[in-house]
Amino acid sequence: MVNVKDKVIIITGAGGGLGSEMAKLLSQQGARVWLLDLDEEKGQKETDKIRAAGGNAWFLKMDVTSEEDWRNAVNAAVETCGRLDVLVNNAAINIRKPVEEMSMDEWCAMMKVNTGSAFLGCKYAIPVMRKQGGGAIINTSSVCGLIGHKYTPEAYTASKGAVTMLTKAIASRYGKDGIRCNSIHPSTVDTPFVQVLFQDPQRKAERLGEVPLGRLATAADVANAVLYLASEEASFINGVALPIDGGVTCY
Ligand SMILES: NC(=O)c1ccc[n+]([C@@H]2O[C@H](COP(=O)([O-])OP(=O)(O)OC[C@H]3O[C@@H](n4cnc5c(N)ncnc54)[C@H](O)[C@@H]3O)[C@@H](O)[C@H]2O)c1
Numbered sequence: 001m002v003n004v005k006d007k008v009i010i011i012t013g014a015g016g017g018l019g020s021e022m023a024k025l026l027s028q029q030g031a032r033v034w035l036l037d038l039d040e041e042k043g044q045k046e047t048d049k050i051r052a053a054g055g056n057a058w059f060l061k062m063d064v065t066s067e068e069d070w071r072n073a074v075n076a077a078v079e080t081c082g083r084l085d086v087l088v089n090n091a092a093i094n095i096r097k098p099v100e101e102m103s104m105d106e107w108c109a110m111m112k113v114n115t116g117s118a119f120l121g122c123k124y125a126i127p128v129m130r131k132q133g134g135g136a137i138i139n140t141s142s143v144c145g146l147i148g149h150k151y152t153p154e155a156y157t158a159s160k161g162a163v164t165m166l167t168k169a170i171a172s173r174y175g176k177d178g179i180r181c182n183s184i185h186p187s188t189v190d191t192p193f194v195q196v197l198f199q200d201p202q203r204k205a206e207r208l209g210e211v212p213l214g215r216l217a218t219a220a221d222v223a224n225a226v227l228y229l230a231s232e233e234a235s236f237i238n239g240v241a242l243p244i245d246g247g248v249t250c251y
Contacts, residue, residue, distance in 0.1 A: 002231035005030035008081040009230060010073065010125070012064050012117060013091030015042030017191050018140065021219035022088060022226045023047075027055030029227060034077050036062045037091070064091045064117035070124040083132050086230045087125040089118040090140040092159075099154040107155045114159035115166065122170055126179060134178025138229050139167045140222075141183045146241060146249045151207070164241050171239030180238040182229050187245035190216040213246030 009026055013019040014035035020042075027033045027050045035050075037043035040061045047059035060076060062069035077084050092114045095106045118139050129135030144152045145160035167183040174181065188194055188207060194216065198204040208214060225244050228234055243249045 002029070002228055002233045004086075004227065004231050007031045007085040007230065008034070008077055008083050009086040009088065010034045010036060010077055010084065010121075011088040011090055012036045012062075012121065013140075014059075015039045015046055016091070018186070018189065018219050018222050019088070019090045020046040021223040022090065023057065024050060024053075024055075025220070025223040025227055026230065027057055028053075031086075031230070032056040032081050033058075034073070035059045036064070036073055038063050064089075064120065065112050067120060067124075070120045074124045074128060078128055084125055084128045084135060086136045086138065087121050088138045088140070088226060088230075089121040089163075091117055092140065094153065094156050096153055097155075102153070102155055110153075110155045110159050111162070114156070115162040118163050118166055122166070122181070126170075126174060126177075129179050130174070130177040135180075136230055136234070137167075137170060137179065137181040138226055139163050139181070139183040141167070141185050141241070143185050143187045143243060143245045143248050145183065146185055146243065167241065168239045175238050180229075180234070182234075182237060182240045182242060184222065184225050184229070185241060185243045185245060185249070186217050186222045187211060187243075187248045188216055189222065190218055210248050211246040212248070212250060215246065217244055217246065 009031045011019050014023045015037035023033045023035050035047045043059045047057045050057040141163040142160040144157040145164040170181040
């Protein structure tokens, strides 16, 4: 059993497939959860579900690339709950084009959302965490933050690689303040989008053939890793890049 009871946790991209599962699990374990997303409808719906199940949850519409939105989000959590224990930088986009077809604007958009959001989240959460004596930051990277992957857009891989190293840099500088920073690296998660791709048997065989455990990740696999990294039991885990990939990155 891991302990996140009463922890105040911000999750970006919490209206999405993985973020909503993290928010649900953390709230079931007694955390107070702030769901942040650009998509108001999805974010509010997930928040309502958690509340209906008896959890403590709040939704804030925000753009993770906006400094003003970050300032407001961190302030809202601290003013309402008195502290901020955990930040999960999870929102991201993927413009699915190979490098030779990608425009500079598309490249920059991916860097801004995928990497810039983690930078801004750290920038606004760290002063609060330092003042209260510590905290934990979890950055959602990808297996593509650890290896080059031929089926994935290069811009996505580059943006997630930057998240991996931002994590280690934050971990090394702010460990002295009791702030832990770790990244998670899921392989392809079983989503409706992937199920459509998998209607092509060759594609399915190719992708599953990469996974020693022979299956896709689930949102629950990812949320369980976040639960651990957010918990008291992970209090000596800092700067780790944790694959949740059935062994994809072992090769
Ligand atoms: N699904 C996978 O197979 C997979 C695998 C490895 C890593 N990841 C990573 O996991 C994380 C979550 O992925 P997911 O599958 O849940 O994606 P998703 O698309 O379902 O959810 C992402 C959420 O981020 C939000 N978002 C996008 N831009 C935003 C912005 N500017 N401001 C605020 N919110 C914004 C979207 O509205 C959406 O709700 C991402 O970082 C992704 O790169 C996913």
